Amino acid sequence: MPETVTVSATAEPAALGAGAPRRRRWPSGWSRRLRRIAAVVVPFMLWDFAAAASDNRLFPGPFRVFEELWEQLTDGTLWFHGRVTLLRGLAGLAIAVVVGVLLGVLMATVRWLDAALQPLIVATYPVPKLALFPLLVLLLGFGPASKIAMVALECSYPIILTTYAGVQAIDKHYFWLARNVGAGPLARLQLMLRAASPALMASLRMAAPIMLVVIVVTELIGESRGLGYLIRQAGADFQPATALSIVLLLGIIGFTVDRTIVALSARTTRWAAQVRL
Amino acid sequence: MMAAVIERRWLASTLFLVLLLALWQLAGALDALPDYILTPSAVVAGLGEAHREGRLFPAARKSMFRLLAGFAIGSSVGVVIGLLAGVSRVAEDLADTVVSLTYPLPKIALFPIVAVWLGFTDRARILVIAISCFYPSFINALAGTRGIEPRLLWVARNAGASRFRAFRQVVLRAAMPSVVTGVRISLALAFILTYATESLGAGRGGLGELIEIGQDNLRYPLMWAGIAAFALLGFAADQLWLRLSGRLLRGQRVEAIGRA
Numbered sequence: 001m002p003e004t005v006t007v008s009a010t011a012e013p014a015a016l017g018a019g020a021p022r023r024r025r026w027p028s029g030w031s032r033r034l035r036r037i038a039a040v041v042v043p044f045m046l047w048d049f050a051a052a053a054s055d056n057r058l059f060p061g062p063f064r065v066f067e068e069l070w071e072q073l074t075d076g077t078l079w080f081h082g083r084v085t086l087l088r089g090l091a092g093l094a095i096a097v098v099v100g101v102l103l104g105v106l107m108a109t110v111r112w113l114d115a116a117l118q119p120l121i122v123a124t125y126p127v128p129k130l131a132l133f134p135l136l137v138l139l140l141g142f143g144p145a146s147k148i149a150m151v152a153l154e155c156s157y158p159i160i161l162t163t164y165a166g167v168q169a170i171d172k173h174y175f176w177l178a179r180n181v182g183a184g185p186l187a188r189l190q191l192m193l194r195a196a197s198p199a200l201m202a203s204l205r206m207a208a209p210i211m212l213v214v215i216v217v218t219e220l221i222g223e224s225r226g227l228g229y230l231i232r233q234a235g236a237d238f239q240p241a242t243a244l245s246i247v248l249l250l251g252i253i254g255f256t257v258d259r260t261i262v263a264l265s266a267r268t269t270r271w272a273a274q275v276r277l
Numbered sequence: 278m279m280a281a282v283i284e285r286r287w288l289a290s291t292l293f294l295v296l297l298l299a300l301w302q303l304a305g306a307l308d309a310l311p312d313y314i315l316t317p318s319a320v321v322a323g324l325g326e327a328h329r330e331g332r333l334f335p336a337a338r339k340s341m342f343r344l345l346a347g348f349a350i351g352s353s354v355g356v357v358i359g360l361l362a363g364v365s366r367v368a369e370d371l372a373d374t375v376v377s378l379t380y381p382l383p384k385i386a387l388f389p390i391v392a393v394w395l396g397f398t399d400r401a402r403i404l405v406i407a408i409s410c411f412y413p414s415f416i417n418a419l420a421g422t423r424g425i426e427p428r429l430l431w432v433a434r435n436a437g438a439s440r441f442r443a444f445r446q447v448v449l450r451a452a453m454p455s456v457v458t459g460v461r462i463s464l465a466l467a468f469i470l471t472y473a474t475e476s477l478g479a480g481r482g483g484l485g486e487l488i489e490i491g492q493d494n495l496r497y498p499l500m501w502a503g504i505a506a507f508a509l510l511g512f513a514a515d516q517l518w519l520r521l522s523g524r525l526l527r528g529q530r531v532e533a534i535g536r537a
Binding site for chain 2: 032035036038039040043058059112114115116117118119120123124125126127128130131132133134135137138139154209212213216217220221227228231232234235236238240243244246247250251253254255257258
């Protein structure tokens with residue numbers, strides 16, 4: 001493309017569509033909405049068409065997958081396994097939140113802990129903690145404990161680092177004000193958690209998908225319960241429709257968890273003028 | 278004395294690390310550890326043992342091939358489509374809906390299904406790694422282009438820069454910190470996925486299998502060698518990416534945390 005040299009005074013601001021003030025020139029929201037719907041519907045139709053054309057049990061169409069999900073939900077197996085997966089995942093996430101927030105706050109407030117731990121945590125952040133799973137199995141057995149520990153370990157990292165950054169970024173005036181009115185250490189902690197709550201909720205939103213990945217992986221590796229186990233079984237039995245229906249369910253769970261966190265953060269951070277999500 | 282140590286952060290953290298390792302080693306020397314937890318010196322010896330048996334490097338090479346292939350495909354496609362969606366409404370509408378619908382899925386759950394079609398092959402593993410790596414790269418690249426200061430773009434366009442030139446010189450550079458962060462998350466994810474796909478199914482090879490061989494045959498030095506190799510490679514890859522991206526980001530700061 002030749003680069004134009006003429007200065008065009010009429011150049012559309014944010015002509016690349018990247019600027020904050022959106023172009024208002026679009027005929028209406030309709031063409032956009034249509035495109036957005038088409039972006040979902042067309043792949044589905046292609047999938048359905050391809051599946052019908054191949055007529056192969058190993059390549060099920062979308063409706064077959066929905067049907068399968070419905071069947072599995074109505075006969076109750078998915079409720080049992082889904083509950084197992086979700087309870088373990090949430091337990092791990094809860095531990096990660098408690099440990100992560102505690103460590104994050106401590107690191108941001110106690111200088112020697114900051115100096116000792118922060119570089120260590122930053123350095124081990126990119127290391128795949130999941131490779132420690134066999135070790136956790138030896139340590140805690142093949143039951144739920146090793147899986148919950150694995151989820152807690154992987155999820156605590158983003159929570160620690162975000163809490164740390166969030167607490168450090170708190171306006172110093174808040175603390176001065178608190179000290180001026182004679183607030184004790186407990187009130188200071190409360191203030192800290194309040195002020196850092198946008199960062200906390202953002203970190204929770206980062207950790208939730210990690211939780212789901214890790215719990216499913218641990219169940220895929222070795223387990224006789226949970227959704228990961230069901231997927232492995234269905235794959236081994238060459239039942240892609242069943243496996244895909246469970247993947248679909250996992251997607252629904254992930255979506256629900258994410259929306260719940262967003263709704264929660266809208267409540268807890270109502271005071272913040274700008275919610276950072 | 279204490280305060281002086283804290284001032285030099287690297288010194289404090291190194292001391293702390295040495296202290297931790299020393300305690301670990303001491304606990305091992307006092308027989309306070311179960312036999313599957315090796316001391317740091319035994320882990321190093323385990324790496325040597327795996328190497329002498331000719332297992333370490335072939336396994337690491339196999340893992341790294343899968344990881345890099347999946348990472349390169351997934352993150353580059355993610356960055357390109359993410360930048361495209363940032364500057365084009367059509368691309369945004371087409372990509373963003375699909376991505377936000379599929380984003381909450383744990384992509385590793387697709388592996389048993391992909392394996393039905395492709396078998397437990399390298400191709401199946403690379404595909405799943407690539408799909409996983411796509412998302413953080415895409416999301417952060419898109420967020421980066423959206424967060425651009427619009428005035429920068431107005432100035433460039435007013436000065437007569439073509440769309441392409443404005444993209445190359447303004448959008449691309451301003452979005453770079455976020456892009457770099459997204460790719461970094463993809464890289465970390467690629468390691469997790471590589472381990473996960475290597476601990477599932479048949480025909481594995483790779484460090485994941487090395488870990489399991491050690492675990493199943495009670496040869497804990499081998500298991501630890503695999504874990505240590507994963508950790509060292511993960512750390513080295515991250516450092517390498519930070520160095521490389523430092524060149525892309527002259528005069529800008531890396532964002533500490535992006536969306537995984």
